[in-house]
Amino acid sequence: MFVVPIFCSIWLTSSRIWLIMFVDAMQQGMTGSLTPYVTSSFSRHSLTATTSIMSSIIGGLIKLPLAKVLDIFGRPQGFFVMIWFMVVGLVMMAACQNVQTYAAAQVFYWVGYNGVSYCCGIFIADTSALKNRAFAFAFINSPYIATVWIGGPLATAFLGSAGGFRWGFGAFTIITPFVTLPLFFVFWLNYRKAKKNGMLIKRESKGTFWLSLKYYFIEFDVIGLLLIAGGLALFLLPFSLYSYQSKGWSSALVISMLVVGIVLLIGFALYEKYVAPKTFIPFELLADRTVLGACVLAAVLFVSFYIWDSYFFSFLQVVNGLTITEASYVANIYSIGSCFFSLIVGLLIRWTGRFKWLALSFGVPLTVLGVGLMIHFRQPNVNIGYIVMCQIFIAFSGGTLVICEQMAAMAATTHQYVAVVLAVEAMFSSIGGAIGSTVAAAIWTGVFPKKLGQYLPAESQGNLTSIYGSLTVQMSYPMGSPTRNAINQAYGDAQKTMLIAATVVQVLSFIAVFFWRDIKVKDFKQVKGLVV
Structure with a gap:
């Protein structure tokens, strides 16, 4: 007789999680459009990729300690701390006076966001059967399908306002607590109820403050x-x-x-x-070839993605002449396509009970094809339709591989270790993103200014530094002018080198997926208490 109330409660909580993901996706879409303008406002456009390196590293590593925080102190406490980190990061973005502060703000924000998304992901994993979990994860990420159309216009509106990009971040310092705190109270009420009913294991005192500090210092x-x-x-x-x-x-x-x-x-x-x-890294789990293969695939996908994506938004505006809104639509084809197709992948895994065949026969080959084709098509004077085509290829394959890698990691372990293995997989993704951003920034700073110096006409040579440092200065030269043509050609040369590197890295995806065990998720018995 308690089935209906429990069912409704879980779906109500899931809807709150969906709303949180919707707002976060909207904010991240806006941030992606604003970041080149933030760095350009300090004449440091070349550091666009650099701003995400530290946030990727620390944001990814934090999930493993967070898993222990949730275990030791409780889910609501950990969730609340992560909300606080997100808000602090947004406040710092709104108030930043240099690129260093903006990069530090990104660290705070992504630590908080990764923690919040991790808590939400664990809830979904705890309340869904393994065969349905691929679709459940895909559904929670589906807000990106809608927010793709919001991020660009939102960034345009804020840039055109008196407050500029600062008010864009400032607005979300108000919105974020408003949408996340209701879920915190749900977690807190359930925590209190479980504690009152004696369902929580009471942890013994570690003695004095210093003994407790020593214990947790070692434990973490x-x-x-x-x-x-x-x-x-x-x-x-x-x-x-x-x-x-x-x-x-x-x-x-x-x-x-x-x-x-x-x-x-x-x-x-x-x-x-x-x-x-x-x-803090459970090396015994990585001894399993399926878990290790899933983690390696996660890292490779993020290395490749951040290499080709880091300066893509700037390329669309400068070389293709798109507005902020138009560029955001093209740049976010990956988000909308991957989130949409992941729903289909979730249903296919539910129907067939397997995931390896999807990754090996469809996901990996299509990713390599899409990234490889952009070597030729992401150049000046090439119809943007070809870039859109490549983005669609990468989006569909990305939606397949992200779901399959998560399923591989979870299917290869018992339910007891799902939280830990998801944290490890996320850590590999984030470190891969940091490596990808590093490679992108290294190629950009090594190729773009050098090529710019070669191509700029004599009358613009004195402006090389300002052109290199600012997206707005680059776009100030009319399309078709000798200086704009030189800038576009320098972009094309830098992009070609980035895309070659991104394609080569993808070869490791074949190896990672090949080593997975072909696990049939339909064979797993449902854990007691699951309702989805």
Whole structure:
């Protein structure tokens, strides 16, 4: 007799999660359109990709400690802290006075967003049978289908207002708590109810404050977390910052960052293997070839995506002459296409009970085809219809592979480890994104200014620095003028190098998927209490 109330409660909570994802997707679509203008306002357009490196690293790594926070302190507490991080990040974006502050704001925001989405994902995993979970995850991400049409016009409206991009971020500091706090109260009420009924395991006191601090310091593997976060950051950032040093790669700052980064990464590996009492990465799960293959695929997809996507929005505006709204539509074909097609993939997995065949025979080949074709089509004087075609290919294949990789990771483990394995998969995705942004920034700073210097006519050579540093300056030259043609050609050369790198990386996708076990999800028995 309790089936109907429970069913309604779960679907009501799911609808709240959908609303949260809708607002976040809308905000991210707007941010993607605004970021080139934010960096250009400080004459640092070339750092567009760099702003996401630290946020990708830290935002991805935070999910593993968050899994323990949820386990030790409770889901509502962890969820509330993540909301706070999101709001702080948005406030910092609205108030930033330089690129460094904007990049730091991205870290706060993405730590919060990744934490919120992780909590929502665990709820969906806990309340759905494995055979239906692909469709459930696809449904929760379906808001991107609608928000694609909102982000560009929203960015245009805010840029045209008196407050500019700052009020765009400021508005979401109000909207975000409004849509997320209701779900926090749902989690809190259920937590209180479970605690009152004695369903929560009471954790023993660790003694004094210092003993408790020591316990959690070890439990969260703080040293290991700092080593890998610092190592990745110091190793990756020089690839996008070297061009701002007078001596380039010979700069003492660049060399020291690379050396210290490598030392920290080696130190992380040695510490985790020989010293750490508790490792925050569950290496025993990665011993499973399906889990490892899913994580590698996640990393490869994000490396490739961030290489070709980092300066894509700027390319559409400068080379193709699109408005912010038009460029946002084209740039977000991936979002709408992948989210739409993932619903179909979810139904196919529900029907066939398998996912490997979809990834290996359709997802990976179509991704390689789409990215590879853009090497030729993402150039000046090429009809934009061909770019749209490539984006559709990548969108459909991306929607297939993201769902399949999550299903592979979850199907290869017991339900007890679903939360952890999703956190590990997300960590690989985020680190892959950081690597992709680093490669994109390195190629851009290495190719674009050099080619710009070669192609610019003599009368514009004195403006090379301002052209390189600002999207608005680049678009200020009329289409068809010698200077605009030179800028467009430099864009084309940089994009070609990026796309070659993105295509080569995708070859690893075949290897990752090949090693998956062909698991039939229909064979899994439903966990007690599931209703979807």
